[in-house]
Amino acid sequence: MAFTTLFVNGVRQIRARYPNGDPQQMSGVCYYVSQEGDEGCQGYATASGAISEDARLDHLFKDRQDGSGAEDLDASQDLHSHSPLQTAAAAPSPSDTMISVDKPVRPHHVTGDDHWSSFHYHTYSALDGVPGLQPVYSFWNDPYRDRPKGIKYGAEMANRTATWSNPSTGVVHMFHTQYWGNWMFQLDSVNTKKHELYFKYGGWQEARGGNAGENHYYVENIAEELDSPGEWFLDTDTSTLYFYPNATQCADLQHAEVVAPQHSSLVQLRGSGSSRPVRNIHFAGLTFTETRTTFLDYYELPSGGDWSIHRNAAFFIQDASDCTVTNCTFDAVGGNAIFLSEYVRNCTVSHNEITLTGDSAVVAVGRAGMMDGMQPSYPARNLISNNHIHDFGMYGKQVSCYFQALACGNMFVDNVCYNGPRAGINFNDGFGGDTLLRGNLIFNMVRETDDHGMFNSWDRQPYITPAQCTDGPPSIVPAPNHITQNFIINGYAGRWSIDHDDGSAYYNNSGNFMVFGGVKAYLGHNKMTGPGNVIVYPGIPARSAGKRACQCDDNGEFADQYYIGNQCFTPDGVFYTLYKCDPQTLAQHVFQTRNNRHYSPQANFRVQCGKKTFPFAEWQAAGQDFNSSVSDLPSPEQIVTIGMSVLQQV
Incomplete structure (x- = not known):
């Protein structure tokens, strides 16, 4: 049985990696602004350049032309192939349609810069019903093609890769070119002569795209890198777990509680659209912990901002009203902690502690039919209050205490938010408006990325929504x-x-x-x-x-x-x-x-x-x-x- 996360006595352990480092210590790149104690700078190597798709495929072809390879060189080799959205991005159907709105106008809309003067939408008729294809294809057109297909590594890695017996188990965690987020890629193979790592799939964990320069990265899940206390490696071929305990764990390892999570979501409340929502269900005083990582699962582009999102969480709510999550603890979950999806109304998330999440803490994301946001398939009139959110984004670096896309009229009030890799709060679009942020304490953010604020917003395209968010006639002017x-x-x-x-x-x-x-x-x-x-x-x-x-x-x-x-x-x-x-x-x-x-x-x-x-x-x-x-x-x-x-x- 495979798993991606290991807990010993309630503490998340580290998958064998190079360079050594602990994601829970938030050890990222050397920060642009030096902080007291020289924080950061640990646990990352530096790439020396990117690999083109042609070079990657040429290497794979040469490796497998003797027939010994496990896979044929076909469409499955494409980096987009791991999920339906990536397949569509790689090879659109001949019947695909692009809708272009040239110079859309709101009152006083700034049109002097051509970079923002038109908005493009793609939909693929051959893939109707595939999740993620109804929203905007991407403001950046095709972020999945514009990303690394592999990287060149420096001399410090040369002696390491020569010892790797099976590099295809590895996962590369790498920062975006301009440190606007990060990517994860499943490794395919290594060229030790050219000092090159080739990716099999991945890179959908942010929506902006960008090729690799001298990016910081690390490689995890390599057997030969099991060389530091707290590290582990699972050999799936022999079903053998290898673990390097620290001194405290060695003292009583026979009686330790060892957990290998199989689930990324612990509770799901799912109604049937706005006409049949789940109602009046309340959770209080519970601890949600020890879920598996989600960074190589399906991610989607919810709207025209820079972020992509995994539509799931340890606690997932979709099509619900008047539900509450209060006085709970979310500790070391592998992805998002709480997700409000589509029609979620008058729900409350309050007085919870959320820490050491793999991705974001609280997420509210709806759906729209391209520009049409008139259907009641978006979170609105929900209250997120008095939560203690800290030390999050262990794996994803394009994450927040609170993220919303295709949502409006919500309230994020009286929360404490600190110690995160990017913005404390992020709005991915201008959908609907009427959201209130009041009385929050936000600090120690943008610790591992660059070019951002404690709060960040985008508004790159208009949406037709009900005026004042949940009532009134259609309008492209949000509250x-x-x-x-x-x-x-x-x-x-x-x-x-x-x-x-x-x-x-x-x-x-x-x-x-x-x-x-x-x-x-x-x-x-x-x-x-x-x-x-x-x-x-x-x-x-x-x-x-x-x-x-x-x-x-x-x-x-x-x-x-x-x-x-x-x-x-x-x-x-x-x-x-x-x-x-x-x-x-x-x-x-x-x-x-x-x-x-x-x-x-x-x-x-x-x-x-x-x-x-x-x-x-x-x-x-x-x-x-x-x-x-x-x-x-x-x-x-x-x-x-x-x-x-x-x-x-x-």
């Missing part, structure tokens, strides 16, 4: 989302506290206490930063990445976006980061600003707009920051008091 009264501490490779990326629209960010990170706006429209945000030392190199200021504006058009009624404290007098700014037409090109209180040493203030530097008086004369002020920095104690006054309003 505003509200991010309010949260305590957000940016750090590690995080660049912003709130990252509104790639066309995000209809957001109100007010009354938040944000430390070491401000707010980003990249394209999109209808966003308000303020009133009442307190932003402290955004983008300082010692604590975060990117050197971004209180408000970062990448739009190039005004588009109903405002920065009003905020207090920001900077060490250098730079309060705005404006990447597309024309001093001659300032009001048409940047956020509108007023009623703000700026603080810096000796009341310094400057704005760089194109080649012109605006001091405060000229900035106001140009029509910005009406009724705003610039003052000297108060003491740290005074700043904390100001921030606490915001949080005490929760």
Whole structure:
């Protein structure tokens, strides 16, 4: 019997790997911003380049032309073949259809950048009914082809691979080219002469795609790498489990509890669509633990963001209403902890502790028929509150405390979220709107990836949904989302506290206490930063990445976006980061600003707009920051008091 995870006395053990490392210690790449104690940097080797598909197939053909290979060189060799979605991506039916919406328009939609001016959808009539093909094919067209087919390894691996008797058991865990997530690949073979690893399948664990550069990676499930305490290897040919116990385990191994999980899901509540949902089922005070890993299972692209998702979890809810999961513990589950799928209404996930998950903690994902989101097949009006979520993303690095796609009108309030590899909260699209994020404490995120914020959103395509999320006539204009009264501490490779990326629209960010990170706006429209945000030392190199200021504006058009009624404290007098700014037409090109209180040493203030530097008086004369002020920095104690006054309003 095969298994992918082993627990001894309730502790997850490590599959034999090179380089040695423990995923539960969150040992990732050397972080972009050095932290106290030199965290990270352990447990990863560095690739020296990528392998093309032609090179991979040429190697496989030469290996098997003598007839000794276990498989013929046919379609099963394609990297896409492991799941229906990947098969479709690799070889579309001749009857496939593409629908292109050219320059879709919402009020004030920014269309000046052709990169965002059209949206493409694919559906394959020959594969009707295959899960995952009804949503958007991918904003990035074909992320599965645009990913490594193998990698070149460095000299440090050469002596290791020469000893591997059966490399095809191995699984490669590798970061995305730009550290926007990670991939897992089943190994096929190794070319020890060329120092190359060839992949059999995998790479669907994120939706952006990208080829390999000098990526960090490790290889697990290799028998010869069983060389460190806590490691294990299962020989499926002989049904033999090998385990290297540590000193404590050696003392009483005969009486140890050993668990080899067979299931990825422990509880599933499944109704029959919105007309026959599961109702009024309540779980409280239970522990959910010791499930198998899911990273080589089926993943889908729920919508046009960067993320893909495995639609399952230790606790899975689909087509349900008025159910609760409270006061439970989710400890070391192999994939997602809790998943709200399709029609889930008025359910509550509260007062749980979620830790050491393989993927995300709480996930809410619906389904849509391409642009059509009118069917009631999406999570709405659910409450996720007072949960303690920490140290998650042991395997998946494109994961969050809370992730939603094709969902709206939910509430994520009063949660504590920390120690994760990417964003604390991620919205994969702009579907429906009306979600509330309030009173959360979020810190120590973006620890193993790059170019992200504590909160991240995308909005790369319109959806037709009921107005105000669950009632009203059809509309492509969502209700505003509200991010309010949260305590957000940016750090590690995080660049912003709130990252509104790639066309995000209809957001109100007010009354938040944000430390070491401000707010980003990249394209999109209808966003308000303020009133009442307190932003402290955004983008300082010692604590975060990117050197971004209180408000970062990448739009190039005004588009109903405002920065009003905020207090920001900077060490250098730079309060705005404006990447597309024309001093001659300032009001048409940047956020509108007023009623703000700026603080810096000796009341310094400057704005760089194109080649012109605006001091405060000229900035106001140009029509910005009406009724705003610039003052000297108060003491740290005074700043904390100001921030606490915001949080005490929760």
